Each structure stands twice: as C-alpha cells, then as structure tokens.
Amino acid sequence: MEKKNIDWANIGFGYMPTDYRFVANYKDGAWDEGELTTDANITISECAGVLQYAQTCFEGMKAYTTEDGHIVVFRPDLNASRMADSCRRLEMPVFPEDKFVEAIEKVVAANEAFVPPFGSGATLYIRPYMFGSDPVIGVKPANEYQFRIFTTPVGPYFKEGAKPITIRVSDYDRAAPRGTGNIKAGLNYAMSLYPIMEAHRQGFDENMYLDPATRTKVEETGGANFIFITKDGKVVTPKSDSILPSITRRSLVYVAKEYLGLEVEEREVLFDEVKDFAECGLCGTAAVISPVGKIYDHGNEICFPSGMEKMGPVIQKLYDTLTGIQMGHIEAPEGWIKVIK
Numbered sequence: 001m002e003k004k005n006i007d008w009a010n011i012g013f014g015y016m017p018t019d020y021r022f023v024a025n026y027k028d029g030a031w032d033e034g035e036l037t038t039d040a041n042i043t044i045s046e047c048a049g050v051l052q053y054a055q056t057c058f059e060g061m062k063a064y065t066t067e068d069g070h071i072v073v074f075r076p077d078l079n080a081s082r083m084a085d086s087c088r089r090l091e092m093p094v095f096p097e098d099k100f101v102e103a104i105e106k107v108v109a110a111n112e113a114f115v116p117p118f119g120s121g122a123t124l125y126i127r128p129y130m131f132g133s134d135p136v137i138g139v140k141p142a143n144e145y146q147f148r149i150f151t152t153p154v155g156p157y158f159k160e161g162a163k164p165i166t167i168r169v170s171d172y173d174r175a176a177p178r179g180t181g182n183i184k185a186g187l188n189y190a191m192s193l194y195p196i197m198e199a200h201r202q203g204f205d206e207n208m209y210l211d212p213a214t215r216t217k218v219e220e221t222g223g224a225n226f227i228f229i230t231k232d233g234k235v236v237t238p239k240s241d242s243i244l245p246s247i248t249r250r251s252l253v254y255v256a257k258e259y260l261g262l263e264v265e266e267r268e269v270l271f272d273e274v275k276d277f278a279e280c281g282l283c284g285t286a287a288v289i290s291p292v293g294k295i296y297d298h299g300n301e302i303c304f305p306s307g308m309e310k311m312g313p314v315i316q317k318l319y320d321t322l323t324g325i326q327m328g329h330i331e332a333p334e335g336w337i338k339v340i341k
Contacts (some may be wrong), residue, residue: 001112008120011155013286018124018151019046022103025133026093026145034103036110040150046278049132049142056186057086058129060285061247063151063340065118066328071340073126074102074326078247083128086183091141092130100128101338107149107341114153118327121156157287162319163295164308165205166281169271171194174209174219174242181219181242188244192222202240206282208295210271211240218269221282224290225249228269229279229314231305234263236277238269248283248322254333270289275302279312289319311319 007017017040024034038221049055052157059079080100092263108115112229116122128149132142137284172195175181180188192207197208208226211217218226218238225246228236235256237249257264274280280292294301294306306312325337 003115003117004113006114006116006153007154007183008116011116011122011153013154013157014152016114016154018111018114020107021151022107022147022149024099024103024145024147027143031093031095031099031147033146034099034116036106037320038277042148044133044146045135045247047135047137049134049136052136053141054185054187055090055092055132055136055141055191055254057061057083057090057092057184057261058127058183058186059083062127062285062326062339063115064326065126067118069118070328071112072328073104073108073109073338073340075247075251075336076101077335078250079128082184082245082247083130086185087130089180089183090185093145095147097129097338103126103147103149105338106341107151111151112341114151116153117317118245122153124151125153126151128146129134135199135224137162143253157290161289162291162311164287164291164306164310165302166203166280166296167206167208167292168199168202168204168296168309169298170199170207170209172205172207172209173212174222175212177211177213177242179212179242181240182244184190184244189222196222204267204296212242216271218271218274219243223286224282224284226269227281227283227289227315227318228274228277229312231276231278233314234264235314235318236269237266239266240268246284248285250286251291251322251336252283252318255318255325258333259321259330260317272326277305277321278304279315280304281311281315288323289315291315 078098134144
C-alpha cells in the first residue's frame with residue numbers, strides 16, 4: 001500500500017488522525033463484536049460515568065516498520081493483560097485479551113498507509129482505551145462501556161538524540177498506599193499534571209516520586225519507571241506494589257540478563273542509595289529510555305558520573321539492544337514481536 005504523503009522525518013510527538021479506529025460497546029452484560037470506523041468523534045451523555053467519576057483506563061504501544069519491510073507490534077499481549085488488570089481494579093468489564101490483540105491487528109492493518117517507513121525514526125503510536133459511557137449520577141460503576149483504539153504517527157521522542165534530563169524530587173505523592181498506582185488509570189495521570197507543570201515552571205524535565213508511606217524509597221515518575229546502573233555495572237530497578245508494571249522495563253530487565261549477561265536486581269531502592277549509582281534512566285513506550293543526568297533534591301544536586309551529554313554506556317547498550325529487537329536487527333525472544341503483515 002502506498003504511504004500517505006507525510007514528511008516522516010519532521011513529524012512531532014502529537015496527535016494526527018488516521019483513517020480508521022476500532023470501537024466496541026459493552027451493554028446488557030456483554031461486549032458486541034466491535035468494528036472499524038472512520039468517525040473520530042464520540043457522542044456520550046453529559047452524565048456519562050467517565051465524565052462524572054473518571055471511570056477510564058488506557059494503554060499505549062507502537063507499530064514499527066522493520067528493515068525487511070514487515071509491520072510489527074511489540075508485545076501487545078502484555079498490554080492486553082495490563083489493561084485487564086486496570087479494568088478489574090476500576091470495576092470495568094474486561095475486554096477479552098485475545099480480542100484486544102485481534103483489534104490491534106485490525107486497526108494497524110487498516111492504517112497501514114500511516115505506518116512510517118523504516119529509517120524515518122517515526123512510528124505508529126497505538127492508544128487503546130475504555131470508559132464508562134452511560135449516565136451515572138450516584139457514585140457507582142457505569143453499566144455501559146466503550147472500548148476504542150486509535151492510532152497516530154509520531155516522530156522520535158528525542159529529535160536530536162537522547163540528551164540526559166534533569167529531574168526533581170517531588171513534594172507530591174503519585175499514588176496512595178494500596179491505591180491505583182499499579183494500574184494505567186486516567187485518574188493517576190490527572191493527578192500528575194499539576195506536579196509536572198510545576199516542575200517545568202521550575203526548569204525541570206520530570207519528577208521523581210518517592211513512596212507515599214515513608215518517602216524514603218524511589219518509586220517512579222508521572223509516566224515512566226526508573227532504571228539504575230551501579231558503578232560495577234549491575235542493573236537495579238525499584239520494586240513496589242504502587243509502581244505501574246512497565247512493559248518496557250520488563251523487557252529491558254530480560255535484555256539485561258539474557259542478551260547482555262548483566263546482573264539484575266528488582267528490589268526496593270532507598271533514595272539515600274541514588275547518589276551512589278553510576279547511571280539513571282526513565283523507561284517507557286514513548287522514548288524507550290530517557291537518560292537522567294541530574295536529580296535536584298530541595299537544594300542538593302545528585303550528578304551521575306554518566307554526565308549531561310549522552311546516555312551512560314550500560315543504558316546505551318540496553319537501549320540499542322531493545323530497539324534493535326523492535327526494529328528487526330536483533331532476533332527477538334519468542335512471542336515478543338507480533339507481525340501484522
């Protein structure tokens with residue numbers, strides 16, 4: 001299929017509507033079959049559950065064009081599983097995981113002309129989401145829901161290379177103990193908007209959130225998991241019940257162990273330890289890994305030996321290996337790559 005006439009090398013990381021999206025509705029206790037539609041608009045009641053009580057969750061993933069010309073999606077089964085967990089926690093009906101993956105295949109194939117070509121640095125971002133759609137005035141779950149998937153081509157998260165960022169230790173809590181921090185609920189991100197904008201106003205790129213119970217342990221940022229490298233090359237990632245289980249982080253942990261032969265620790269990370277690490281990064285779907293060069297803690301600066309000019313050497317290897325797997329340069333573990341066509 002002929003690609004759309006888009007300046008692939010210069011698109012940003014924003015929303016550009018594509019031709020098709022997937023829509024399925026839940027009513028009377030069951031999901032319908034769902035369908036592709038060209039209508040990008042949603043019409044719901046002014047009293048819809050999502051508008052009144054924020055009953056919504058979402059996922060995010062990408063489709064890539066590999067060097068040999070295939071269109072692939074990276075580990076969509078894990079997104080399906082994570083969304084199912086989010087739905088259960090929010091008293092929403094689970095969209096069947098096999099149907100989730102099938103819907104991803106359908107919507108990506110339908111928008112093939114919008115999948116950026118190999119070598120452009122761009123990808124097709126995929127956003128599945130679900131929300132309560134019928135009127136709800138009492139505080140209770142909705143009775144009807146809509147599951148949708150839209151896609152949008154996006155440019156590379158870092159247009160001029162992944163320069164290390166500066167973050168601050170936030171005075172706010174990202175999630176409550178035994179709350180919703182471990183699911184991808186829209187309400188978590190709404191709570192993070194004021195702290196991230198406050199960080200930007202103060203000249204920082206992101207927030208580091210500490211555990212809400214003791215404020216002594218590293219958790220995550222508003223939208224990414226942390227990954228640290230010790231001075232002897234060990235990979236360390238924070239472990240907590242209120243951290244979102246990042247698919248990118250889980251993949252990087254596997255890559256570190258099985259591809260690079262690195263020792264990995266998934267454990268509680270005390271903030272007091274951070275100053276002793278050699279490298280730090282934020283990992284997630286959008287950028288894979290964003291290197292961190294400096295952390296500001298209420299007047300004190302933690303500067304990592306990897307510096308402010310480029311990724312540290314271990315994080316660079318992790319980044320290169322995982323993106324190599326995604327783009328088809330490096331053989332992927334079984335089941336990681338879903339070939340669309």
